[in-house]
Amino acid sequence: MTVSIYRVLSEAGEGGKLVAVFPDSEGNLQARAAKAGAPLSVFVQSASLSEVALRVFTPVKERGSSDSAALAALTMLRTELLDVAEVQMGDEMLPAQLCGGEWLLRQGVPDVTAIEADLSPIGLGARRVWISSLGRPNxxxxxxxxxxxxxxxxxxxxxxxxxxxxxxTGLVLLTADGPRRADLSFRAFGPLKGFLEDAASSNMLACAVGVLGASNRLPTDTNLLRAAQRMPGQPARLSVQFGEVGTGVEVWVGGAATPHRQS
Structure with missing residues (x-):
């Protein structure tokens, strides 16, 4: 059966992440993922108007969940879905919504605490920073x-x-500056999570947006932001929707997934 490769969260057609989307989940999924030619493969186990069940693999092992994989699968299934859906991956169930032609996934409400820290070991000096958490603190x-x-x-x-x-467990650097009409730019690092730098991180962006909310620096005339993730050589563009709730700012993150090739 045909496998579709999508480029997810890319910046002007470059960077982002490549995801192979399989419309079925039959046979040896690990072997199929190893042959797909993409860092991530997602298999559609089932799909109805409002619910999608997925399994995600790298070329060498099954992965519990991946926002990039979910965005690619939702894009492929667009004509079969309502504008809101529930996405199951592993033990997770993520609400998804279509906004401006792009799928967004609910990240939740970050828990944010301001602290003073010495960042001299990474060349940034002593300053006010924040611990922002959506399950794992960044x-x-x-x-x-x-x-x-x-x-x-x-x-x-x-x-x-x-x-x-x-x-x-991770480090996010952000600035209000941004290229190509981006509202903010950021980079995401996680050696304790098993990677030095991530090219497209929805969870870590949501933590950064939570900091802006806690600092009263989110815009009041819109609830949408465009974010540029600036990993060298692999730029990404992500979309954010936010809204105030009783305990902070609820954040949804997603973006575009475009067909790259079929095989």
Whole structure:
């Protein structure tokens, strides 16, 4: 059966993530994923008007969930779905909604705490930062502009030590500056999570947006943002919808998935 490769959350057709979407879940899924030619493969187990069940694999193992995989599958299934749906991946059930032609997934309401920390080991000095959590706490720090964000050179050992010292598992750097009409730009690091830098991270962006909400810096004339993720050589563009709830800011993150090729 034909497998469709999608480029998800790309910036002007470049970067983002490649996801192979299979319309069925028959046979040896791991073997099929290994042959797909993409870092992620998603298999559609079932689909109705409002519910989709997926299984996600890398070329070497099954992965519990992936927002990028879900966005690719939802895009392929668009004509079979309502504008709102529930997506099941592993033990997770994620609400999804179509907004402006792009699918968004509910990330939740980040729990945000401001602290003072010495970021000198990663070259940023002492400053006010935030711990923002959606299940796993991330350290969020702001840099002055896009140039400072783009020239930051990550050191896995130093970032890991900083995360351990602050009781966090990842690091997000953000700035209000952005290219091509982006409202904010960010980079996401997670050596303690098994990667140095992620190219497209919905969860870590949601944590950063939670910080903006806690700091009263979200716009009041719109509930939509465009975010540029700036991993060198692999840029991504993500869309955010936010709204105030009793305990903070509820955040949905998603973006475009475009056909790349079929095989």
């Amino acid at each position: 350290l969020v720090a702001e840099v002055p502009d896009l140039a400072a964000l783009d020239t930051f050179t990550p050191n896995a050992e130093a970032i890991s030590a900083l995360n351990r010292a602050t009781g966090t």
